[in-house]
Amino acid sequence: MRKFERAGIDFVMLEDSTALTDIYGGTFESELKWTPRAPKHDPMALASRLAYETEKIGIVVTASTSFYPPFLLTRLLSTLDHLSHGRIGWNIVTSTGDRAAQNFGHDTLPVHDERYEIAEEFVDVANALWASWDVDAASPIHPGLESYVDHTKVRTIDHAGKHFKVRGPLNTLPSPQGKPVICQAGASASGIDLAARVADLVVSAPKGRAAMRTYRDTIRSRAAGFGRNPDDVKVLYMVTPILGETEKDARRRAERYYEPTDAAIARRLIMLSGDIDFSRFDVDKPIPDDLHTEGSTSILENLRTWAAGRTIRETVAAERTESLRLVGTPASVADEMESVIEEVGGDGFLFFGGGGGVLNRRYVDDVCDGLMPELRRRGVAGTGFRGQSLREHLAGAR
Numbered sequence: 342m343r344k345f346e347r348a349g350i351d352f353v354m355l356e357d358s359t360a361l362t363d364i365y366g367g368t369f370e371s372e373l374k375w376t377p378r379a380p381k382h383d384p385m386a387l388a389s390r391l392a393y394e395t396e397k398i399g400i401v402v403t404a405s406t407s408f409y410p411p412f413l414l415t416r417l418l419s420t421l422d423h424l425s426h427g428r429i430g431w432n433i434v435t436s437t438g439d440r441a442a443q444n445f446g447h448d449t450l451p452v453h454d455e456r457y458e459i460a461e462e463f464v465d466v467a468n469a470l471w472a473s474w475d476v477d478a479a480s481p482i483h484p485g486l487e488s489y490v491d492h493t494k495v496r497t498i499d500h501a502g503k504h505f506k507v508r509g510p511l512n513t514l515p516s517p518q519g520k521p522v523i524c525q526a527g528a529s530a531s532g533i534d535l536a537a538r539v540a541d542l543v544v545s546a547p548k549g550r551a552a553m554r555t556y557r558d559t560i561r562s563r564a565a566g567f568g569r570n571p572d573d574v575k576v577l578y579m580v581t582p583i584l585g586e587t588e589k590d591a592r593r594r595a596e597r598y599y600e601p602t603d604a605a606i607a608r609r610l611i612m613l614s615g616d617i618d619f620s621r622f623d624v625d626k627p628i629p630d631d632l633h634t635e636g637s638t639s640i641l642e643n644l645r646t647w648a649a650g651r652t653i654r655e656t657v658a659a660e661r662t663e664s665l666r667l668v669g670t671p672a673s674v675a676d677e678m679e680s681v682i683e684e685v686g687g688d689g690f691l692f693f694g695g696g697g698g699v700l701n702r703r704y705v706d707d708v709c710d711g712l713m714p715e716l717r718r719r720g721v722a723g724t725g726f727r728g729q730s731l732r733e734h735l736a737g738a739r
């Protein structure tokens with residue numbers, strides 16, 4: 342984490358899920374053996390420690406609107422925002438797969454669009470709770486006052502909606518950032534709507550320059566439709582740069598990284614098994630036409646775009662999860678990143694973990710010691726933290 346901070350990386354995002362799944366093949370073996378998704382400790386406790394260990398870098402935690410009670414999460418995020426002096430962000434997810442629901446007293450998750458309907462209301466409640474204290478309600482200096490909080494600046498929210506009933510107010514002090522930075526990764530129509538309406542930061546993985554531009558245009562025009570300034574919604578694209586000392590070295594590494602070995606294909610199919618058990622299918626036959634998911638609809642759609650005329654094995658080998666394949670020396674990859682932002686627009690990139698999604702030391706060194714200095718030299722990233730809070734830092738990005 343300190344290394345990321347020294348390298349000038351703006352924030353880290355701690356991904357999360359709330360279930361150990363056994364969808365692929367009906368056992369936990371594949372999930373535990375092959376994916377970086379498990380074991381997984383709670384990001385909230387981790388964020389608290391990371392805030393203590395660092396000074397400037399933003400910390401974005403993931404929390405699901407399908408399971409947390411809004412009051413509990415809002416209070417938790419406010420507390421973390423205090424502990425980090427205003428560096429917390431919340432990655433809003435709605436969860437995928439019934440295994441998560443089964444840890445919270447339900448047999449199944451609500452269907453995809455209903456989850457987003459719940460998320461919309463959840464965020465409205467959270468925003469109302471964060472606004473239930475005026476920013477100047479508490480004062481460290483209070484001559485003549487019995488309490489250092491002015492009770493007239495604190496009020497109930499009295500929310501009674503379709504999914505939540507919350508009286509409020511929050512019982513924490515106002516969040517140092519007003520409210521944590523809101524982050525979202527919606528890719529479906531309902532996901533994009535939520536992101537455009539409420540997010541400060543959108544992390545995305547549209548494939549290729551044209552799709553990246555379309556995605557960003559869609560987010561910006563939807564945000565304007567919600568009465569927002571589109572520049573207030575920062576759009577980042579997901580990439581996993583593969584770096585080498587020479588172009589040839591990088592290409593060799595990329596060949597290994599993308600090699601469609603049986604293990605690599607199996608690993609991807611495990612990751613795709615949100616509520617569909619991909620072990621049931623013959624990998625040398627096409628993806629069945631009638632597959633339906635109430636998990637990540639956009640992930641299945643993406644898979645289908647690569648599937649025409651291909652077997653499952655060939656589809657997975659051809660499929661891309663990141664927005665662009667960045668392969669080269671730190672200097673050539675930095676050039677490409679700069680040209681992508683100039684041509685496509687957008688506010689930056691989210692580096693996704695290296696081999697198999699795992700953050701190994703080599704990948705971290707490559708990015709922090711190789712790529713970031715090149716980006717800094719071009720003045721496009723890592724040029725210093727603007728302001729104390731993550732919100733101020735992001736606002737200064739444009």
Ligand SMILES: Cc1cc2nc3c(=O)[nH]c(=O)nc-3n(C[C@H](O)[C@H](O)[C@H](O)COP(=O)(O)O)c2cc1C
Nearest residue numbers: 356357403434436526527528529532544637638639
């Ligand atoms: C960069 C990135 C990070 C994500 N992190 C998480 C996560 O930590 N937990 C989770 O349940 N979903 C995560 N997702 C999934 C999204 O929340 C979302 O479900 C997905 O992009 C599909 O969009 P949709 O829900 O609109 O269909 C992530 C997606 C992206 C692109």
